[in-house]
Amino acid sequence: MLNGDPFQQAVETEHGLKVNGLIIEPIIDKCEGCERIREYKGEKYCTSYPKPAAKWRTGACNFATHVKATVDKEGKTKVNPLKASKRAARSKK
Numbered sequence: 001m002l003n004g005d006p007f008q009q010a011v012e013t014e015h016g017l018k019v020n021g022l023i024i025e026p027i028i029d030k031c032e033g034c035e036r037i038r039e040y041k042g043e044k045y046c047t048s049y050p051k052p053a054a055k056w057r058t059g060a061c062n063f064a065t066h067v068k069a070t071v072d073k074e075g076k077t078k079v080n081p082l083k084a085s086k087r088a089a090r091s092k093k
Contacts, residue, residue: 006019006038007038022050024045025053027045033066034061049063
């Protein structure tokens with residue numbers, strides 16, 4: 001969002017906190033411990049994403065600073081199969 005104080009020009013509305021034209025929602029439980037959290041008038045908000053709950057629906061939030069990459073049963077980090085195939089094809093050339 002912004003460098004410095006992200007809530008410098010924040011305005012409270014009935015829908016949430018409005019910062020630079022975006023309505024931002026308070027963080028959820030899974031966000032606790034992240035370095036991107038800032039407090040404004042007793043509520044905690046994410047400075048990177050306006051709807052934190054949406055980032056956690058499919059797994060870990062990609063902005064989270066307190067979560068490590070997921071590891072499978074063999075102890076290896078999970079890799080996107082499409083990206084892995086592209087990397088393999090690129091290295092064969």
